[in-house]
Amino acid sequence: MDKFSVYAARLVEKGEYFASGHRACQGCAEALAVRLVMKALGRDTIVAMATGCMEIVSSPLPTTAWEVPWIHVAFENASAVITGCESGMKAMMRKGKLPPKKINFVAMGGDGATADIGMGQLSGALERGHDFVYVCYDNEAYMNTGIQRSSATPWGASTTTSPAGKLSKGQRTQKKDLPKIAIAHNIPYVATACPSFPFDLMEKVKKAAAVEGPAYLHILSVCPTGWRIPSEEAIKYGRLAVNTCVFPLYECLYGKYRLTYRPNPILPVREYIEGQGRFRHLTPEDIEAIQERTTAEYEKLVKLSEEV
Amino acid sequence: MAKERRGIEVSLAIAEAVGQADCDVIAAYPITPQTHIVEHLSEMVADGHLDAEFVPVESEHSAMSVCCGAAAVGARTFTSTSSQGLALMAEIFFIASAMRLPVVMALANRSLSAPLSIWNDHTDTMMVRDGGWIHVFVENGQEAYDHVFWAFRVAEDPAVRLPVAINIDGFILTHVIEPIEFEDDELIKRYIPEYKMEKALHPDNPVSMGCFGMPEIYTEAQMAREKALVGSYATCVKAWEEWAVLTGRRYHPVETYRAEDADYCIVTMGSLGETAMVAVDELREQGEKVGVIKIRLWRPFPFEDLYGVVDGKRVLIVLDRAISFGGPGGPVALELRSALYNRPQAPTVVNYVAGLASRDVTVEDFKAIILGGKAKAAAGDTAGFTLYGVRE
Numbered sequence: 031m032d033k034f035s036v037y038a039a040r041l042v043e044k045g046e047y048f049a050s051g052h053r054a055c056q057g058c059a060e061a062l063a064v065r066l067v068m069k070a071l072g073r074d075t076i077v078a079m080a081t082g083c084m085e086i087v088s089s090p091l092p093t094t095a096w097e098v099p100w101i102h103v104a105f106e107n108a109s110a111v112i113t114g115c116e117s118g119m120k121a122m123m124r125k126g127k128l129p130p131k132k133i134n135f136v137a138m139g140g141d142g143a144t145a146d147i148g149m150g151q152l153s154g155a156l157e158r159g160h161d162f163v164y165v166c167y168d169n170e171a172y173m174n175t176g177i178q179r180s181s182a183t184p185w186g187a188s189t190t191t192s193p194a195g196k197l198s199k200g201q202r203t204q205k206k207d208l209p210k211i212a213i214a215h216n217i218p219y220v221a222t223a224c225p226s227f228p229f230d231l232m233e234k235v236k237k238a239a240a241v242e243g244p245a246y247l248h249i250l251s252v253c254p255t256g257w258r259i260p261s262e263e264a265i266k267y268g269r270l271a272v273n274t275c276v277f278p279l280y281e282c283l284y285g286k287y288r289l290t291y292r293p294n295p296i297l298p299v300r301e302y303i304e305g306q307g308r309f310r311h312l313t314p315e316d317i318e319a320i321q322e323r324t325t326a327e328y329e330k331l332v333k334l335s336e337e338v
Numbered sequence: 339m340a341k342e343r344r345g346i347e348v349s350l351a352i353a354e355a356v357g358q359a360d361c362d363v364i365a366a367y368p369i370t371p372q373t374h375i376v377e378h379l380s381e382m383v384a385d386g387h388l389d390a391e392f393v394p395v396e397s398e399h400s401a402m403s404v405c406c407g408a409a410a411v412g413a414r415t416f417t418s419t420s421s422q423g424l425a426l427m428a429e430i431f432f433i434a435s436a437m438r439l440p441v442v443m444a445l446a447n448r449s450l451s452a453p454l455s456i457w458n459d460h461t462d463t464m465m466v467r468d469g470g471w472i473h474v475f476v477e478n479g480q481e482a483y484d485h486v487f488w489a490f491r492v493a494e495d496p497a498v499r500l501p502v503a504i505n506i507d508g509f510i511l512t513h514v515i516e517p518i519e520f521e522d523d524e525l526i527k528r529y530i531p532e533y534k535m536e537k538a539l540h541p542d543n544p545v546s547m548g549c550f551g552m553p554e555i556y557t558e559a560q561m562a563r564e565k566a567l568v569g570s571y572a573t574c575v576k577a578w579e580e581w582a583v584l585t586g587r588r589y590h591p592v593e594t595y596r597a598e599d600a601d602y603c604i605v606t607m608g609s610l611g612e613t614a615m616v617a618v619d620e621l622r623e624q625g626e627k628v629g630v631i632k633i634r635l636w637r638p639f640p641f642e643d644l645y646g647v648v649d650g651k652r653v654l655i656v657l658d659r660a661i662s663f664g665g666p667g668g669p670v671a672l673e674l675r676s677a678l679y680n681r682p683q684a685p686t687v688v689n690y691v692a693g694l695a696s697r698d699v700t701v702e703d704f705k706a707i708i709l710g711g712k713a714k715a716a717a718g719d720t721a722g723f724t725l726y727g728v729r730e
Contacts, residue, residue, distance in 0.1 A: 076411070086550055089546055089548075089550055091551045091552070091559075092549075092555070096544065098541060099544045099546075100546045100547070101548050102547070103403060103406050103437070104430060106399070107399065110395065110403030110407070112407060113407065114363065114408040114409075114410070114415075115407040117365075117393050117404065117408055118391070118407065118415070120391055121362040121363055121390055121391045122362055122412065125360075128540075133541060151400050154395055158393065158395075
């Protein structure tokens with residue numbers, strides 16, 4: 031993909047559907063991810079968004095950053111709300127109450143909205159088979175409320191509710207594997223992405239929108255504020271997450287796994303961990319433990335993608 | 339064309355009405371005693387009698403969330419729940435009205451846990467009294483059937499655009515078979531024509547819904563909600579008047595029975611009103627100057643209608659079916675006491691709570707409550723409330 035990057039950039043939609051002027055922090059990779067997702071989706075899209083950073087920064091009354099129809103109801107229910115939109119449009123188009131039109135129905139939420147409070151609603155919506163895309167912007171903690179841990183926070187990360195201390199190494203649990211949970215619903219398409227790899231991301235968004243039935247996208251969204259890194263380094267840390275295999279880029283289309291990007295060489299996890307304030311307290315042994323787990327998880331994924 | 343009158347379970351009649359209303363989206367989760375309503379709706383969809391999306395969600399929270407999404411794209415939307423289901427969806431219940439999404443709900447009233455009880459009282463609906471919805475109480479099967487259409491008519495009126503809850507006593511009403519007069523589809527179409535929502539979510543005309551409000555705007559947003567709900571009163575009444583013209587069945591925000599010349603009245607909401615009427619007939623034979631006042635429209639609260647019927651009465655004996663724990667009485671009595679507080683020569687309010695979790699309130703019980711309330715008022719014993727029939 032990188033070889034074609036110069037040309038690929040010219041193919042990207044020029045229009046902006048997530049307008050500038052929103053109130054995200056400097057260097058927010060989540061805002062960038064939203065912008066790229068919206069470019070890939072285009073204008074014929076309805077977005078239901080969970081409460082969280084992106085909702086707050088994009089919609090303070092009486093302003094909005096949204097150039098497409100957008101709805102926010104509550105924290106945990108973006109997936110249920112979008113299935114309501116989809117069902118309503120489907121019924122009205124079938125009954126001739128609305129002219130037919132292909133519309134992308136997209137729910138968006140952070141990792142807290144997805145992995146924790148909205149897990150049941152996401153599962154219900156995926157199981158019912160609505161034609162929609164769920165996009166999880168994973169910045170690995172509740173950043174909107176002040177960097178509290180979620181079940182998607184990685185082991186060892188210090189947050190305001192999993193602080194490192196004399197008796198604590200920070201987050202005590204391993205990161206919940208949301209894409210695998212989505213795959214377990216046997217839905218047509220699941221993929222991981224990161225805005226540091228914009229073309230890979232946009233291609234996956236297009237695939238997710240094209241399949242009939244539910245699709246799930248899990249986007250690692252670096253949060254300089256919460257990860258305690260300089261705001262100009264969000265893209266770098268996204269690349270490091272992928273190139274160290276902490277966050278592999280893959281997709282699962284109708285049950286078939288494929289790594290969409292294989293880092294070469296694979297960088298040591300240390301390079302990703304060391305500069306981040308949230309991991310500052312970890313010892314070389316701790317980092318080694320993360321390395322071992324990362325390698326093992328990546329090898330599993332390589333195997334799965336070779337089964338095709 | 340002669341009207342069809344048939345014996346049918348009230349829940350099924352409600353479902354048939356939703357079908358006749360040509361609803362687009364129904365989202366529901368099973369909970370007793372609401373189940374027969376949504377079971378029948380899913381049958382109607384499965385058999386092709388109703389062209390709608392039936393969304394069998396994984397919780398009531400999602401039921402209301404799906405309804406919000408569907409209503410936001412302009413679909414005619416219905417749900418039904420009870421008790422714990424309402425408690426679980428309460429978060430979204432409040433948001434639906436704030437976002438002016440005209441969802442219609444059949445609320446099969448049931449007591450709240452604990453202890454777990456599937457039976458009927460009004461503890462569930464009182465929990466969401468301040469949720470910004472229009473609340474109407476029905477007394478029998480015909481009223482339940484009629485009010486489905488009324489609810490859509492009011493909810494979708496551009497001047498209103500608010501969700502409506504039809505309160506139907508669980509089991510006592512939902513599970514009984516009653517003779518119900520069915521209206522033909524043409525009449526229904528005239529009463530609730532095809533609904534076109536202004537500023538629905540659509541890519542051709544993008545709008546943002548559910549934006550967040552800073553303190554500079556929150557107060558004004560609350561004022562807008564208050565105005566919308568209070569302002570819906572006129573449409574509520576107009577929609578009843580139109581229904582009366584079409585069907586001959588007439589409804590009012592506050593209704594009375596033998597109350598005109600009564601010195602004192604029993605005040606009820608919901609299905610117990612009919613039992614109260616029988617009790618009043620018997621007491622009238624004994625020379626008691628008593629009547630019944632039934633509050634049909636609970637929100638927006640019909641103050642003027644209430645004043646119109648209670649002015650000149652000496653005592654109001656209010657039968658509540660919920661307790662405000664630690665407070666001065668049941669919610670209906672509180673409302674009346676507060677509405678009448680500064681009124682010259684206001685009647686004395688005596689409060690009984692009875693019929694919790696379907697504990698029977700018979701004609702004899704009503705007579706005991708009415709005469710007991712009269713005696714209490716005469717003795718000046720009017721503070722708080724009496725939990726009728728409680729074993730201590």
